[in-house]
Amino acid sequence: MLNRIAAVTIKELHQLSRDRLTFGMIIGIPLMQMLLFGYAINFDVRGLPGAVVDAAQTSGSRALIGDLQASGVVRLLAPSPSVPDLRRRMDTGEIQIGVVIPADFERRRLQHDRAAVQLLVDGSEPMTDMVARALAATPPPARQGMQALRTETFAVRTAYNPERRTAVQIVPALIGVILNMTMVIFTSAAIVRERERGNFELLITTPVRSWELMVGKLLPYVFIGLLQTTLVLIVGAWLFDVPINGSLGDLYLAAALFIAAALTLGLLISTITRTQFQAFQLAFVTMLPSILLSGFVFPFDGMPTAVRWLAQVLPLTHFVEMIRGIVLRGAALHDLGWQAAKLGIFLVAALALTMLRFRKRLD
Amino acid sequence: MSTAPAIVAQGLTRRFGSVVAVDHVDLTIPRTQIYGFLGPNGSGKSTAIRMLCGLLVPTSGQVDVLDHQMPRDAERMRAKLGYMTQKFSLWDDLTVIENLQFMARIFGFGSRERTARIAELTREYDLGSIATQRAVTLSGGQKQRLALAAATLHRPELLLLDEPTSAVDPQSRRDFWESLFRLVTQGTTILVSTHFMDEAERCHGLAILDRGHLVAEGAPQQLIRDIPAIVVEIEAADTVGARRALDGDPAVLSIAQLGTRLHALVDPATPTADARLRGLLEQAGVAAQVEIVRASLEDVFVAATGFRTAATSPPPQ
Ligand SMILES: Nc1ncnc2c1ncn2[C@@H]1O[C@H](COP(=O)(O)OP(=O)(O)O)[C@@H](O)[C@H]1O
Ligand SMILES: [Mg+2]
Numbered sequence: 001m002l003n004r005i006a007a008v009t010i011k012e013l014h015q016l017s018r019d020r021l022t023f024g025m026i027i028g029i030p031l032m033q034m035l036l037f038g039y040a041i042n043f044d045v046r047g048l049p050g051a052v053v054d055a056a057q058t059s060g061s062r063a064l065i066g067d068l069q070a071s072g073v074v075r076l077l078a079p080s081p082s083v084p085d086l087r088r089r090m091d092t093g094e095i096q097i098g099v100v101i102p103a104d105f106e107r108r109r110l111q112h113d114r115a116a117v118q119l120l121v122d123g124s125e126p127m128t129d130m131v132a133r134a135l136a137a138t139p140p141p142a143r144q145g146m147q148a149l150r151t152e153t154f155a156v157r158t159a160y161n162p163e164r165r166t167a168v169q170i171v172p173a174l175i176g177v178i179l180n181m182t183m184v185i186f187t188s189a190a191i192v193r194e195r196e197r198g199n200f201e202l203l204i205t206t207p208v209r210s211w212e213l214m215v216g217k218l219l220p221y222v223f224i225g226l227l228q229t230t231l232v233l234i235v236g237a238w239l240f241d242v243p244i245n246g247s248l249g250d251l252y253l254a255a256a257l258f259i260a261a262a263l264t265l266g267l268l269i270s271t272i273t274r275t276q277f278q279a280f281q282l283a284f285v286t287m288l289p290s291i292l293l294s295g296f297v298f299p300f301d302g303m304p305t306a307v308r309w310l311a312q313v314l315p316l317t318h319f320v321e322m323i324r325g326i327v328l329r330g331a332a333l334h335d336l337g338w339q340a341a342k343l344g345i346f347l348v349a350a351l352a353l354t355m356l357r358f359r360k361r362l363d
Numbered sequence: 364m365s366t367a368p369a370i371v372a373q374g375l376t377r378r379f380g381s382v383v384a385v386d387h388v389d390l391t392i393p394r395t396q397i398y399g400f401l402g403p404n405g406s407g408k409s410t411a412i413r414m415l416c417g418l419l420v421p422t423s424g425q426v427d428v429l430d431h432q433m434p435r436d437a438e439r440m441r442a443k444l445g446y447m448t449q450k451f452s453l454w455d456d457l458t459v460i461e462n463l464q465f466m467a468r469i470f471g472f473g474s475r476e477r478t479a480r481i482a483e484l485t486r487e488y489d490l491g492s493i494a495t496q497r498a499v500t501l502s503g504g505q506k507q508r509l510a511l512a513a514a515t516l517h518r519p520e521l522l523l524l525d526e527p528t529s530a531v532d533p534q535s536r537r538d539f540w541e542s543l544f545r546l547v548t549q550g551t552t553i554l555v556s557t558h559f560m561d562e563a564e565r566c567h568g569l570a571i572l573d574r575g576h577l578v579a580e581g582a583p584q585q586l587i588r589d590i591p592a593i594v595v596e597i598e599a600a601d602t603v604g605a606r607r608a609l610d611g612d613p614a615v616l617s618i619a620q621l622g623t624r625l626h627a628l629v630d631p632a633t634p635t636a637d638a639r640l641r642g643l644l645e646q647a648g649v650a651a652q653v654e655i656v657r658a659s660l661e662d663v664f665v666a667a668t669g670f671r672t673a674a675t676s677p678p679p680q
Binding site for chain 1: 454466
């Protein structure tokens, strides 16, 4: 049994060592994604160009402007004399956020019945819009005063990421996205490729058992996955100063569990498709919802219930929770038992389905 | 070793949708012989072999291989069967040695046995000079030797070879057949499919397949003796004219060209078949030498497959 698993693993390693494309993807995909998500896609909203119309000109209004400036979210340009001027500057694209402090600012602040400050937002930039709405939404300023507006609004995400840098949030979860992508792609082709090239007909006339074949094929990728995890952590620490607050052992255990789940998903795809192209397409179909719904990009809490249920089926969802817990909050694996269990359930179910689908037959 | 037949098939049938690839085939293949499946492309040879090694489930019918029912016992039989696929199915991106090592490991050879057996096969199939070459770079003959080495590595009792020589030069084919006879003397039973007449003639027993039907079975010499036709050989400069002169005669079942000669298969009930044809040729003014000859396997094949033109005639047997 071990003999046969070793035979398959050694064969895969020989083949891998000659497959430059796959080899390139093992290193290339993590690096590319790191740079892409770490630098290019910047969810940190910092230094948005903005301007103020301060019709109140009180010490309170000046304090508010000072606070806005200090937050770093808005980079205030020269103040505007009037609201129409503010709109014009927004139309030309000079500013993306406009802050209007009405003449009766002080009275509004005390009376709690109307908003004390009006925000004008350039809705064509999705991130600006999101951040500005966040600025405005929590809590209604007229009710709790300007101090509250500032602290509450920006406190939302500061607990484990005091500087609110995207990279700190993104990089750990990126481990999941990268593994999800590479592991599923690699193994989704695993059986199909042999079928396409005709090796399958020979393979199934050998005494290798189905599960031995599966395990033998997956083993090299488990190591590759752990290697990629290491790569992302090192680059993350080096380029983006992402700290690892939890234990490395827990982190690797969680990663190994997720790798196994992703590999099994790939295998399942491999057993239900007939060509490598189909396998690749199906792998891609599972990837997109994983990335969008896992909480990697969009906060999980904002999703409709049905979508949240769908997200529960995706292994990436649970891994993103686990890895953020371990890396950012310093949580231990046993604090994340529920997520680990859900990953485990996925793994077992996918494996069972794969075994059910896989036959040592040609028909 | 048991003396029961190596393979017994009864009513073996396999459909693919509306295509009946193998249609109620009955077979009994004795041990330690070379048994051939002869048939044109699409006659069901590969499908039959795949059912024999448990890769395809028969639509109906029964197969026993080495006293085990297929495909039920297929997994238990793996170590006793060797299978060489029609298309090269070892790994192109592995070297010759790596391919053999994989097969040896998967068949449970320990490291010392493995080394010894691979050295033996390397010698036997002359793989030494290409040992570290990747399979993709091998010639047709080299690939075939590697495939045979891989199929026989675990010393199977029954070897199934699906058109092993179709992509191979004549010298390699001769060497290949030498290897097969050597294996048979060592006690192996071999089933080989082919569409080459000369190869079919080397087999101890032969089954002729046509569109899924088993249309003739027996030893090649037996089949030649029992051919249900008189074979008349016509040697003429104007083969086209000769052909035209004989076509349409009710006694002439088929005409096939072999170089400058024609072989006419004539209804066995015809008295003095040669004289009849000679007369027809003279009438048409075609100068020709005409004589009755011993049938070739090609003639047997033509006769067995319904004389080509008479597609509706029931298969003899
Ligand atoms: N997997 C398959 N699916 C559909 N039709 C098939 C399949 N395999 C074989 N056939 C059909 O069955 C017939 C016999 O094929 P095959 O056994 O490959 O013949 P041979 O090996 O003698 O050339 C052909 O008509 C072929 O098209
Ligand atoms: Mg064939």
